[in-house]
Amino acid sequence: MLVMLEHEAEDPTPIGMAVAKWRARRGMTEAELARSSGLSQRLIADVEAGRDWVDRVHVLSGLAAGLRLDPADLAGQPYAPRGAEHAAVHAMAWHLRHHLAQVVVGRPAGVVDVDELVEGLEAVKEAEEEGRLSTVALVLPPLLELSDRLTLDTSRRSEAALLRAAAYTAAARLLRRLGYRDLAWSVLDQVRSTAGARMIVLAEEVRMLLAMGLAQCAVVRVERERADELSFEVLLVVSVAQASLGNGGKSRELLDAAQVLATGAAEQSAVASARAFAAVEFGALEAALDHAEQVVALAAGPRARLLVLKASVCVRLGAFAQAMGSLVEAEAIAPIPMSLDPLAREVIAALSARVSGRDATVLAGIAMRCGIR
Secondary structure, eight states: OOOOOSSOOOOOOHHHHHHHHHHHHHTOOHHHHHHHHTSOHHHHHHHHHTSSOOOSHHHHHHHHHHTTOOHHHHHTOSOOOOSHHHHHHHTHHHHHHHHHHHHHHOOOOOOOOHHHHHHHHHHHHHHHHTTOHHHHHHHHHHHHHHHTTOOOOHHHHHHHHHHHHHHHHHHHHHHHHHTOHHHHHHHHHTTTTOTTOHHHHHHHHHHHHHHTTOHHHHHHHHHTSOGGGOOHHHHHHHHHHHHHTTOHHHHHHHHHHHHHHOOHHHHHHHHHHHHHHHHHHTTOHHHHHHHHHTOOOOOHHHHHHHHHHHHHHHHHTTOHHHHHHHHHHHHHHOHHHHHHOHHHHHHHHHHHTTOOHHHHHHHHHHHHHHTOO
C-alpha cells in the first residue's frame, strides 16, 4: 500500500478522468472494474476522484486491461503538438508511414558511405540521450533512406545491416514515445531478423510490450533467450517488467546481473535508476529515493525521467517543495521528453491540486507547455 497524503485532493488527473469516462462507457461499477483489473476498489475510487494518481506500470496496465483498452487510450496518447519542437517530433510519424510504404514498393539502389551512417547514428544517440527529440526527428528520416539504399561490398555488408537495425530501432523508440505503438511495431519488424542485432531489437520490444500493458508477454519474450547472453540494456528494462508483475526477487536478480556488467559511472547510474523505478512498483518510496540519490551520471533524457519519478514519490510523501524542484529541473533539461511522458502529466496534475500561490503559478506554466491545459 502506498503512502497517502493527509491532504486529499478532489481534482482528478488526466488518467483519473479517462478511467471514470471509460468505466461509464463500459457500464461498469467500481467493484466490477476492481475485479477485472486486479486492483483494489479503493484505489480505483481514489484515482477517479483525484485522491491518487497513476505512477506505476502495473496500475496503468491493470486499469487498461480491466477496461479493455490500450494504456495509450487512458493516457490520451498521442498528444496534440504544443510548440514548434513538439510539432517537428510529431511530424516524424507521417514520414515513417510514408517511408514504410516506399520500403514495400522498393527503392532504387545506390552506393552509400557506411561512415556517413555511423556519424548519423552517433548524432541520433547523442540527441536521444540529451532529450533533444526534435533533432532526432530531423536526423532520422534521411538516415533511414540511406540505410535502405545500401549496395556494399561483402566486407561491410554485415556492418551496414547492423547500422540499419540501429536506425530503425531508434525510429521505433521515437514512435513509441509519441504513442504510435502500432506503427512503431511495424518499423521494428523491418529489422527483427537482422543477424547480430537481436539484443538491440529485443530491448525495444520489451519497452514496447510494457507500454502496451503486456509485462507478462515482455518477460516471456526475454525468457526465450539465453540468460547469459542478455545485454545490459535488456536486463534493465525486463527488471522493471518483473517488478510490475510483483516478482521482486527476479527483478533484483536481473538488476544484480546488470550491476555486474556495468562499467563506469553512467552504467552504474542506469542500474540505480532502474532500481528506483522497480522500488516504486512495490510502493517502497523511501527506497526509491535512496536509489535515485545514487545516480550521479545520467544524461539529460533519462535523468529527466528519473526526476519525474522522484517528484511523484515526493508528492506522496508530502514533500511538495522537493517535488516542485524535481519537476522544474526535469522540464529545464528535457522539455519535449517530459511533455510526452504520461507519468509527468499525472504528477503535474497531482501536485497542482495540492499547492497554491507561486508554486501553483509555476505548475500552471509547466502544464500549459506540456499541453495539459
